[in-house]
Amino acid sequence: MKDTAQSTSASDQVYMQRCLQLAALAQGRTSPNPMVGSVIVYKGKIIGEGYHHYAGAPHAEVMAWRSVPEELRSVIGEATWYVSLEPCAHYGKTPPCAELIAGLRPARVVIAMRDPFAKVDGRGVARLREAGIDVAVGCLEREAIALNRHFLVAQTLGRPYVTLKWAESADHYIDRLRHDASEAPYRFSTPLRQRAVHRMRALHDAILVGHHTAEMDDPLLTNRSGGGGQPTRILWCHSRLPRPELRMLQDTSAPTIILLPPALLEQVTDGHYPPHVSCLATTDDLHELLTLLHSHGIESLLVEGGAQVLQRFLDAGLYDELNVEHAPVELHDGVPAPKGVPHVL
Numbered sequence: 001m002k003d004t005a006q007s008t009s010a011s012d013q014v015y016m017q018r019c020l021q022l023a024a025l026a027q028g029r030t031s032p033n034p035m036v037g038s039v040i041v042y043k044g045k046i047i048g049e050g051y052h053h054y055a056g057a058p059h060a061e062v063m064a065w066r067s068v069p070e071e072l073r074s075v076i077g078e079a080t081w082y083v084s085l086e087p088c089a090h091y092g093k094t095p096p097c098a099e100l101i102a103g104l105r106p107a108r109v110v111i112a113m114r115d116p117f118a119k120v121d122g123r124g125v126a127r128l129r130e131a132g133i134d135v136a137v138g139c140l141e142r143e144a145i146a147l148n149r150h151f152l153v154a155q156t157l158g159r160p161y162v163t164l165k166w167a168e169s170a171d172h173y174i175d176r177l178r179h180d181a182s183e184a185p186y187r188f189s190t191p192l193r194q195r196a197v198h199r200m201r202a203l204h205d206a207i208l209v210g211h212h213t214a215e216m217d218d219p220l221l222t223n224r225s226g227g228g229g230q231p232t233r234i235l236w237c238h239s240r241l242p243r244p245e246l247r248m249l250q251d252t253s254a255p256t257i258i259l260l261p262p263a264l265l266e267q268v269t270d271g272h273y274p275p276h277v278s279c280l281a282t283t284d285d286l287h288e289l290l291t292l293l294h295s296h297g298i299e300s301l302l303v304e305g306g307a308q309v310l311q312r313f314l315d316a317g318l319y320d321e322l323n324v325e326h327a328p329v330e331l332h333d334g335v336p337a338p339k340g341v342p343h344v345l
Helices: 010-024 060-066 068-079 096-106 123-130 143-146 147-159 191-202 211-217 284-294 305-317
Strands: 037-042 043-050 080-083 108-111 134-137 160-168 174-175 206-210 230-238 255-261 279-281 300-305 321-326
Touching: 010 037, 010 043, 010 080, 010 108, 010 143, 010 305, 037 060, 037 068, 043 060, 043 068, 043 206, 060 080, 060 096, 096 123, 096 206, 123 134, 123 279, 143 147, 147 160, 160 174, 160 191, 160 305, 206 305, 211 230
Parallel strands: 080 108, 108 134, 160 300, 160 321, 206 230, 206 300, 230 255, 255 279
Antiparallel strands: 037 043, 037 080
């Protein structure tokens, strides 16, 4: 039988909203794991809560149980346990949370959504029901899906969640015409918007640019928001090896991957690039590229340019989110913005 949220109440939604708020505190730190929050409620009061802080750390359910005062642990059999994602049912870096909850026997468990991960996918719910616990699934499911959209796309489609990002003028150019790298790119973004871009970088596992953008702009492609980790930098090359002097290849603050055709990869010798730079072979096929990145643990990808790379993702329909800044200026000429962006009515 398909799980529904019909057995949940308005108060259930309030407590599940708290789970989602807790889960979101770990944005940018849990990959390749999902963000999860958990709350334990007894007689209308929260007696324990927690969230998964980072990959490898104790899970949200464990953190919630640890926070319950000793004098209240005896009432767990009358409590309702809320969790924003189906409790895991397998042994990984931590024991299965479904076993923890099943052993404690709360009166009821409310879950926002099932976990599509192959080793869970309904097994956690089944284990709880086998223990005689009343389980409701689907409370604020839509919100839970939105929160963990990176994880869910990676699990269900076998590729990273792809965000395409660019800024364009009012007359639809992403840069002025430049003849060489000595000419700086046109800057559309305000300082506030620039901070938002760095925050976006912190929430993705990797950033990708093409060879032309790397050579012309020489970007660092680092997160300088002051919070979160450093995404992996990915440089996609087709016709020639990138210069080792590029800043993203010399800067050691983040790992860097160069994607090369097999023939170019054969030209890379030991010591050609610094140790933090890896070179991988890929074809010109976007599906294969994304599958390769997924196999290297990348669940979310921010594509920052240039125009031809962005257009390829658009044309292939291989993207999940668009983040386009429309600047109130006109360039009258320059590098055209990507075309074929869907209009939302």
